[in-house]
Amino acid sequence: MVLLIGASGLLGTEIVRNLTSKGVELKLSTRNPQKLAKEQPGVDRIHYLDITRPDTYSTSFSGVDTVIISIHSLFGIGENSSPKVDGKGLIQLINYMASLGNQIKHVVLISILNPEKFLEIEFFRYKLEAERKLISSGLPFSIVQPAAFMELHIAELMGKDVLNNRKVKLMGNGNLPCGFVSIKDVAQLIEQILNHGPTYSRMPMCSPDKLSRREVIEKYAEKLGVKSNVFALKPGTVLKLSSIMRFFHPGLARMMQMAGTMDSADTTEDAASTYNRFQLEPTRIDEFIDSHILNYRRGNFRV
Numbered sequence: 001m002v003l004l005i006g007a008s009g010l011l012g013t014e015i016v017r018n019l020t021s022k023g024v025e026l027k028l029s030t031r032n033p034q035k036l037a038k039e040q041p042g043v044d045r046i047h048y049l050d051i052t053r054p055d056t057y058s059t060s061f062s063g064v065d066t067v068i069i070s071i072h073s074l075f076g077i078g079e080n081s082s083p084k085v086d087g088k089g090l091i092q093l094i095n096y097m098a099s100l101g102n103q104i105k106h107v108v109l110i111s112i113l114n115p116e117k118f119l120e121i122e123f124f125r126y127k128l129e130a131e132r133k134l135i136s137s138g139l140p141f142s143i144v145q146p147a148a149f150m151e152l153h154i155a156e157l158m159g160k161d162v163l164n165n166r167k168v169k170l171m172g173n174g175n176l177p178c179g180f181v182s183i184k185d186v187a188q189l190i191e192q193i194l195n196h197g198p199t200y201s202r203m204p205m206c207s208p209d210k211l212s213r214r215e216v217i218e219k220y221a222e223k224l225g226v227k228s229n230v231f232a233l234k235p236g237t238v239l240k241l242s243s244i245m246r247f248f249h250p251g252l253a254r255m256m257q258m259a260g261t262m263d264s265a266d267t268t269e270d271a272a273s274t275y276n277r278f279q280l281e282p283t284r285i286d287e288f289i290d291s292h293i294l295n296y297r298r299g300n301f302r303v
């Protein structure tokens with residue numbers, strides 16, 4: 001039985017859709033089982049699990065031999081802050097799985113593209129620590145390292161504004177190539193990995209396009225025959241605002257520090273090894289934008 005931790009998330013929802021359509025039996029975990037049961041009426045096994053509280057783990061793990069971990073709490077504050085969830089929580093969870101002896105035959109950890117590249121960002125350090133902990137735990141594993149999700153970072157944060165003739169707000173100049181991947185590709189890779197078994201490797205996922213955020217906005221504008229309208233905060237300003245925001249909303253401050261820091265680097269990565277290994281065709285940005293525009297015109301606001 002496969003347990004998916006983070007089933008309510010953007011990627012988690014796509015993993016559930018894809019795996020249930022292939023007949024894979026799933027157990028889902030969340031901190032809000034009632035809400036998830038409404039969103040996933042086809043899945044019977046939904047359990048409460050909070051990774052910051054090891055006393056909530058055992059019911060979800062009963063009868064489980066494969067675990068997919070697709071969680072983060074970048075914006076979280078207080079008990080749900082990133083240090084408590086992405087830091088301590090993930091390590092506790094890995095220790096717990098290792099303590100189950102031979103029960104767990106495969107752990108699929110959703111990490112992030114290139115965690116070594118941005119060690120000044122706390123979130124990337126947590127992701128790297130979790131990867132290292134899993135690798136050294138003795139648990140059979142596969143680590144997926146996705147770039148920014150197209151459905152959020154392209155459609156929701158940029159495309160939607162162009163489609164609605166609004167100003168697109170950028171945190172940073174948005175001039176350097178940015179790595180993106182569709183959640184559909186990540187969900188497909190996970191399906192393949194489950195069939196394959198533990199890969200004992202870290203698999204980057206990033207569309208081969210090398211477009212900057214501004215170029216993505218231009219593409220929408222061109223396809224729609226409109227003029228793009230962008231408001232961009234300089235990365236230095238974003239970082240200064242982030243230090244002030246720390247006192248009011250540490251989660252938002254973290255997100256701003258991440259955006260301001262990553263704006264000055266090419267965040268794309270050659271992920272051909274992953275796509276070739278599993279014979280997957282990466283979704284291209286152009287194709288993604290076309291499908292977003294088409295869905296939008298048909299009144300379907302989800303990509």
Ligand SMILES: NC(=O)c1ccc[n+]([C@@H]2O[C@H](COP(=O)([O-])OP(=O)(O)OC[C@H]3O[C@@H](n4cnc5c(N)ncnc54)[C@H](OP(=O)(O)O)[C@@H]3O)[C@@H](O)[C@H]2O)c1
Pocket residue numbers: 005006007008009010011012029030031032049050051052069070071072073080085089110111112113146147148149152153
């Ligand atoms: N978003 C991106 O662009 C992006 C890019 C690269 C990698 N990733 C990685 O992909 C994975 C999924 O990201 P996403 O964007 O799909 O996430 P998301 O939509 O923000 O959802 C976050 C998930 O984390 C779960 N969660 C948060 N705190 C938790 C806790 N204390 N205990 C248990 N579950 C908790 C939430 O579950 P409940 O609220 O239901 O409990 C929710 O399902 C993460 O590992 C993320 O770092 C994301």
